[in-house]
Amino acid sequence: MDMALVFLSLAKNNLSGVIPNSTCEASNLQVLELSNNKLSGKIPSNLGQCSKLFVLNLEKNDLKGTIPNIFANVTSLDTLKLGLNRLKGNMPSSLANCGSLEILDLRNNNIHGGLSTWIESFQSLGILVLKSNKFVGKIPLEFSNLLNLQILDLSSNKFSGIIPIDFMSLTEMANQTESTKTLEYQASIGVTYTNQMIIANKGQVIEYAKILGLVKSLQLSNNNLSSKIPWHTESLKGLIILNFSRIHFNGEIPNSLGSMVQLESLDLSKKELSGTFPAKLQQFTSLNYFNVSYNNLSGMIPQGRQLITFDSSSFSNNLGLCGLQNKISCSGSHHNPVSPSDKEDTTTVEDNILWDVGMGMGNAFGFCVIPNLGVQSASELWMP
Template sequence: MIQGSLLSVPSNYFDGSISPTWRNGCNLRFISLNHNRLQGQVPHSLANCSMLEFIDFGENQLNDSFPSWLGNLPELRVLILRSNGFYGALRKFGTGKFSALQIIDLSQNKFTGDLPTAYFEMWDAMKIIKTSYMTYMGESDIYPGSFPFFAYENYDYSIIMNNKGLRLEYLKIPSTLAAMDFSYNRFEGTIPNVIGNLIALHLLNLSNNMLTGHIPSSLAKMKELECLDLSNNRLSGQVPLQLSELTSLSSFNVSWNHLSGPVPQGKQFDTFDSSSYTGNSGLCGAFLENKCGLETFPLTPSTVTKDEDSRFGSSFKFNWMIVLIGYIGGLIVGVVAGNEVTKRKHD
């Protein structure tokens, strides 16, 4: 369907390549060509469509490196490249920042290399939590006091994403939704701490890659996070106890890694069963096969404070005991010495 600034022809089994003839001044805002048999590359002429907000090329047979030049589109909010033949590292070229990007799905491709720290630092729209009244992407951006006849035509944007282990279709996309799915690729290296600055994310899926190192505690800053999937990687170390502060979390999966130590407890984490941790023989917890001994439980901040106070109190008491013993010892020595002197005087 082509309607004004919209191009939507999903699930029609079209083959061939995407039209390369998008001219300067193109007013396209929405393009969805998902679930076809399209081949080739993403045409560079799309850079002429500076009003583009939504691109869905998912589930085709495209064979290309990451189209970093799309980062120059100032309005781009949704980029779906899922299930194609995209390959190579996510390197940043040029000045493109994807600064308006809220949803990116690169799952089921052949991307390699490290996770794109440079992009994580620039994806500003994922760093801002929107608390405005409920609107949906594609609806007219009409605010109280504005004039409706200045608005664009309405068209509800919709997407399909993996959420909580299921493929779910969002018939309407809330304007507040932010999501990142890099699953089923060949990413390696560590999860950078800077990813924790993307505090607006609701969904983060890095599963089925070759990621190593520790789970960064900076993820605890992502208070909007509802779904976190880090399963089927090579992560090691402990599951950060700070993650228990993610009170919006409803789905959590770190199965099939090399994690060890106690799992977080309390709040949302009391709702997750052992399947969230399967394949990590070093993990222990109340509902896991391995139970934690007292020595394996790290001190919570409150416990640390109490223990520090206790140690301070013990040290304080101990020091006073030393002073007191010294004082008593000195007193005894003084009395004995005084008696000796008195005796000699009498003699």
């Protein structure tokens, strides 16, 4: 391997076999992009010799074993993408040395353990995707210190407990303006590596590159979280995707969620929610996906604005709901029963329009997260 090599991008080339140990001989390597191939075996433990490494993307291969403890000297790492492999075990302790990490994507592996021992090390983190692993324990309070976090996906794990109140004070998710972070890296040879987002959400796939700052998403679905939907969720007004489905929440839907007018996807399905349908939810103006099915909601579904555009599947299996959307008569009643929270708020709606989320690489627009190199077109990341 050429010692002077700085940028190596071989994504989407149908490569097979193991990653050669000679890769690590390129001590000046800044970007290593081998995603979307058929590479197998383990991640070489001597990758830690590449102390100048800024981007390591090995996602969507067939890599096995544990993530090696190689990050003690790779302190400049900005992007680490190891998703869609067959990795297992705990997070390596040396990863805590990567304080400048902005993107961490480990989706669809078998990684386990808790988060509290290492998450607070990443003060620059903007994108964290850990979906479809085996992480356990409570969501740590340290998340509230990640002020730059704009995309968080912890779905389909085994997290338990409640969502901490401080967790809802994430500054970037509360910010309704575009993030100023570019998530780009200029290699020393003049080539730009542009991080991109490809997010699959409810059957839609959208890809973001240059407008990545618009993408703000929170997905916690399919965990063992309990209690009620936090009333302070409405403080995250910059979100365009909010997915709390398949969580053991009970109680009413907070009326204040209606003030999150930039939302384009809201999923509160398959929970234990009860009470009347909040009237303020008809203030949404940008929704293209909405689901409150499989709950215990009651009353008339408001027919104003966008709620009237969703069919019965968005409201199904709520025995007490009625209205035009689910084609169930309200027995002559023309008004939705008003809950105490509905009486409080008559805020006018601001017409703010944004779009979806995901993670990936490339020069395009999407709903998953994937980083892209200015040399090789990025591979598309699948986010179920």
